[in-house]
Amino acid sequence: MTSFFKGIEELFVDYLxxxxxxxxxMESWWGANFLNWIFMLIGFVAFVYWMLQLKQFNENNEEDKSISSHSYL
Structure with a gap:
């Protein structure tokens, strides 16, 4: 059983x-953090997209009344 976990360890540590x-x-800080900058850019684009969708939703005066935990009589 331990050889199974050693194999998983070797796969991740040595290859993946x-x-x-x-x-x-790397010697360059910018190069070493390149992947982080990509993830931050993706998150920023997603945030801007979400805010634009909320603005469009708000400008159309739409309300989602289908989700409720109370019955408003």
């Missing part, structure tokens, strides 16, 4: 995380 190890030992 190898590119991240190369980024960690």
């Amino acid at each position: 995380f190898w590119p991240l190890d190369q980024l960690r030992f």
